[in-house]
Amino acid sequence: SNANNSKVKRASAPTIDVRSGMDVESLKQAITEHLFYQQGRNIVNTSLNDLYMAVSHTVHDRLLQHEHKTMNAVFDNNNVRLVSYMSAEFLMGPQLGVNLIDLNIMAEMEQAVQELGFSLNTIMAQEEEPGLGNGGLGRLAACYIDSMASQQIPAIGYGIRYEFGIFDQVIRDGWQVEITDKWLRNGNPWESARPELAVNVKFGGHTESYLDSNEYLRYRWKPDYMVTGIPYDTPIMGYKVPSCNFLRLWKSEAEESFDFSSFNQGDYYKAVEYKVKSENISKVLYPNDEMLGGKKLRLKQQYFFVSCSLQDMMNIHLRFDGKPQDFHKRWAIQLNDTHPSVAVAELMRILVDEYHVDWDVAWHTTCSTCSYTNHTLLPEALEKWPVGLFAYLIPRVLEIIFEINYRFLKEVSSRFPGDNGKLSRMSIIDESGEKFVRMANLACVGCCAINGVAELHTELLKQQILHDWVEMFPERFHNVTNGVTPRRFVVLSNPGLSNLIIESIGDKWPGKLDELRKLEPFADDAAFREKFRSVKLENKKILAALIKERTGVVVNPSSMFDVQVKRIHEYKRQHLSVLHIIALYLRIKQNPDIDIVPRTFIFGGKAAPGYFSAKLIIKLINSVGDVVNNDPDVKDRLKVVFFPDFNVTNAQLIYPAADLSEQISTAGKEASGTGNMKFSMNGALTIGTLDGANVEIREEVGNDNFFLFGLTAAQVEDAKRNGYNPHFIYDNNEELRNVISMINSGRFSNGDTNLFKPITDNLLWHDPFMLMADFSLYIACQDLVAETWKNTAEWNRMAILNVARMGKFSSDRSIQDYCEKIWKVKPFNIRKA
Numbered sequence: 001s002n003a004n005n006s007k008v009k010r011a012s013a014p015t016i017d018v019r020s021g022m023d024v025e026s027l028k029q030a031i032t033e034h035l036f037y038q039q040g041r042n043i044v045n046t047s048l049n050d051l052y053m054a055v056s057h058t059v060h061d062r063l064l065q066h067e068h069k070t071m072n073a074v075f076d077n078n079n080v081r082l083v084s085y086m087s088a089e090f091l092m093g094p095q096l097g098v099n100l101i102d103l104n105i106m107a108e109m110e111q112a113v114q115e116l117g118f119s120l121n122t123i124m125a126q127e128e129e130p131g132l133g134n135g136g137l138g139r140l141a142a143c144y145i146d147s148m149a150s151q152q153i154p155a156i157g158y159g160i161r162y163e164f165g166i167f168d169q170v171i172r173d174g175w176q177v178e179i180t181d182k183w184l185r186n187g188n189p190w191e192s193a194r195p196e197l198a199v200n201v202k203f204g205g206h207t208e209s210y211l212d213s214n215e216y217l218r219y220r221w222k223p224d225y226m227v228t229g230i231p232y233d234t235p236i237m238g239y240k241v242p243s244c245n246f247l248r249l250w251k252s253e254a255e256e257s258f259d260f261s262s263f264n265q266g267d268y269y270k271a272v273e274y275k276v277k278s279e280n281i282s283k284v285l286y287p288n289d290e291m292l293g294g295k296k297l298r299l300k301q302q303y304f305f306v307s308c309s310l311q312d313m314m315n316i317h318l319r320f321d322g323k324p325q326d327f328h329k330r331w332a333i334q335l336n337d338t339h340p341s342v343a344v345a346e347l348m349r350i351l352v353d354e355y356h357v358d359w360d361v362a363w364h365t366t367c368s369t370c371s372y373t374n375h376t377l378l379p380e381a382l383e384k385w386p387v388g389l390f391a392y393l394i395p396r397v398l399e400i401i402f403e404i405n406y407r408f409l410k411e412v413s414s415r416f417p418g419d420n421g422k423l424s425r426m427s428i429i430d431e432s433g434e435k436f437v438r439m440a441n442l443a444c445v446g447c448c449a450i451n452g453v454a455e456l457h458t459e460l461l462k463q464q465i466l467h468d469w470v471e472m473f474p475e476r477f478h479n480v481t482n483g484v485t486p487r488r489f490v491v492l493s494n495p496g497l498s499n500l501i502i503e504s505i506g507d508k509w510p511g512k513l514d515e516l517r518k519l520e521p522f523a524d525d526a527a528f529r530e531k532f533r534s535v536k537l538e539n540k541k542i543l544a545a546l547i548k549e550r551t552g553v554v555v556n557p558s559s560m561f562d563v564q565v566k567r568i569h570e571y572k573r574q575h576l577s578v579l580h581i582i583a584l585y586l587r588i589k590q591n592p593d594i595d596i597v598p599r600t601f602i603f604g605g606k607a608a609p610g611y612f613s614a615k616l617i618i619k620l621i622n623s624v625g626d627v628v629n630n631d632p633d634v635k636d637r638l639k640v641v642f643f644p645d646f647n648v649t650n651a652q653l654i655y656p657a658a659d660l661s662e663q664i665s666t667a668g669k670e671a672s673g674t675g676n677m678k679f680s681m682n683g684a685l686t687i688g689t690l691d692g693a694n695v696e697i698r699e700e701v702g703n704d705n706f707f708l709f710g711l712t713a714a715q716v717e718d719a720k721r722n723g724y725n726p727h728f729i730y731d732n733n734e735e736l737r738n739v740i741s742m743i744n745s746g747r748f749s750n751g752d753t754n755l756f757k758p759i760t761d762n763l764l765w766h767d768p769f770m771l772m773a774d775f776s777l778y779i780a781c782q783d784l785v786a787e788t789w790k791n792t793a794e795w796n797r798m799a800i801l802n803v804a805r806m807g808k809f810s811s812d813r814s815i816q817d818y819c820e821k822i823w824k825v826k827p828f829n830i831r832k833a
C-alpha cells in the first residue's frame, strides 16, 4: 500500500544516490563529483579523458558495491568451492561499455552524459584497452571470467599486471613497426591496488636441509633475493545478475626500496639495480604467440605470478579456517596452457615446506586442485626450460620437480614394465641432449583433468602429443569446446543487430544464447531479411569510414567484405588468401570486362616481432594492395586493406561489418579458433577448412550454410607421410603458376624479384602448411561464394541461420561444461545465500 501511495504522490525529485544510484540524476551528479574531486575539473573545462575517468569511476563505484556483497556472501559460506583461473594473459578489451551492459544502465548513462553535453560513444572511444594478451588464448581468458561472473560462479582470475601490454602496430611502407603500449599513461579507473595483501616471492640462492622440532627432515630455501607482488583488482560484473567477481593482477616491486648493505658499502648503484631488476618482472608482455621464448625473464614472470597467486589463495583458504591439506576443497585451479604449470610444484612446495604437510597428502591435494587446458598442437609452442635456468632461479622448485618425477616414473615402470620409450617420453625432464623441464609433462602429471579446446583438437591431442598420457590416465581427458561472450561481441559491438533480434525474439538471448534458435523462422521472412541486410550495410559504412581514416583506402560498402583478422602465422595461411586475390586480379587483367563480384579484402593482425615470415606476409598484403587498389583496369572491383593494430577495440568494429569470414588454417593446426565464432554470431558466412571449432560451427549451422574446402587433418597427415611434393602441384596448375610468377616477377615489389622469394620458395619446395595442395579447392570454393553472393536473399537467409544457430558457442556454455566436467562447482546465488 505504501508503494502504491508513493507511485501516485511522488511529485518531488527522486533522492539522488551518488555512489550506487542507477537513475539519470544520480549518474549525472556522480560524474560531476568525480570530475571535480578526482580529476579537479568542471564540466566546462574538462578534457575528454577527464570525462572518461569520471564516467568510469562512477561505474566502478557501482561495481565495487556488487563485488563487496558477492565476496561477503561467498566468504560467509564455508562450503563454497572457488575457481582460480590462472593465466599469463588476459586480453580484456575496453571496460566501460561492457560494464554498462552488465549493470543494465546503458540508456541511463547515455542520457546522463548527453544532458551534461557530451556523447557516450565519444567517451567510450577514449578508453585505452588493457591489451594484456597476444591473441586467442588471452581473449579466451577474458571471455571466461566474464561468463563465470554471469553464471554466478565465484571465481578469481589471476595474472600479471604488465606495465606494457601487447605492442601497438603501425604500418610504415607496408612493413609492421612495433610501438610500446603505454596503456597506463592516462590512469586506469578500473583497478584498485591492494598493498596490504602483498606477498613475497623468492629467487635464486640455495636450499638446505634441517631437522624440525619433531626430528623430521625438512628443506628450506635460502634465496638470494625476494620480490614483492602487489595485487591490483579489477571487478568483473556478471550480466544482469548481482554477482561480481574480480581479476587480480600482480605487479612486481623490490622488497625494500633500498638494499642497505650495498648502500652502506657505498654501492648505491647496486642497491638501485636490485629495485630495477625487481620491477622488470612485470614490465612487459612477451609478444610471441604460439612460440616458446626460452627467456629467463619469462620464466621469472611465470613463477612470480604463480607463487603470488598460490600464496594469496592459501591466505584466503586459511581465513576460511581451512586446513592447508584441504586446499582442494576450497579451490579449483584452471591452468590456461602450460604458462602457469609451475603451480603444480609450487603448491607442493608451499604445502610440504611451509605447512609441513606429508608428501603423499600434499600430492593428493595438489592433483585434486589443478586442471590443465592445452591450446595448441604446434610443437614449437610446447614450453620447455633448461634445467640449469630452473636451478639458478628457483632451486627448491626444481628439487620438488625431481622428486615428483622420480615417484611418477616409478609408477610408469610398474604400469608399463620395460617400456623405456614411454619412460623417456613421459619424464618431466627431457634428457635427450641438454636437459630441459617439460612444462606440459609437469601439468599432465599433476592435474586431475586435461582438456583440449575443440572436439577435433582433443581427439588429435589424444592421438598425437598426449597419447602416452591417455594410456596412463584415460579418465583425466575431457573436451571443452571454446566459446565467446555475446555481451561484448554482439550486444556491445553490434547494437543494430541486437536491437533487431530483440524486436523479433525478445531480450533473453544475451544470457541464454540458445534462445537465438527462435530467429530461424525469420530467415524466410523477406521483410526481416531486408532489415538484417540494412543493419549490415550500416555497419559496413562505419567500418569503411574508419578504413579511410586509418589507411587512406576508399572502399565500397556494398562490395563483399571478405575478412581475415587474427595473429599473422603461416599455419593460419593469410597468404593463401593473397594467392586468391592475385588470381582474381589476373582474371581481370586477362579480361578487363569480366563479370566479377566486387570484393573488399580486409586483413588485420600482429606478427611476433621476431617472426620474419609473418612480417613478410604483412608486407606482401600491403604490396598487393598498392597495385590492385590503384590499377584502373580493376575499376574498384577489388580492394585490399591491411587494417593496422588489430586489437579488441578494433575487432568490435570489424566483426559486425564482415560478410565473409576466412577460417582457412591447415587442417589439424588451429586448436579451436574463436574469431570464427564472433564472425558467425554477427551474421558473416564462413569459408573454412575442417579445423578446430570450424567443424562444430558447421555442424551447428548446417553444411549448406558453410563454405567448406580443403584437405582434412587425416589427409594432411597422409600426404606428408607419402612424400608431399608441392612443386608437382604447381607444375600442373596453370592459374597457380601464373599467380606465383606474378609475385616473382617483381610486380608487387617495384621490380625487386627477391623481396618475396622467401615466401614463394618456401611454398614451392617445402610448403609445410600445404597451400599448394589446397589452392585449387580454395579457388573453386571462393567462386561458389561469389555465385552465392549474387543471390542476396539466399545469402542473407544463410547469414541469419548462422546467427540463429550459434547458441553453442557462448562462453556461458563453455563455463557450464568446465563446472560440470572438471571443477565440480555450482552457481552460487548471492540473493539466496
Ligand code: AZC
Pocket (backbone or CB within 6 Å): 134, 135, 136, 137, 138, 140, 288, 289, 290, 291, 337, 375, 376, 381, 453, 482, 670, 671, 672, 673, 674, 692
Ligand atoms: C590459441 C589457439 O591457437 C586457438 O586456436 C585457440 O582458439 C585459442 O588459443 C584459445 O583456445 N593459442 C594461443 O593463443 N596460444 C598462445 C601460446 O598464445
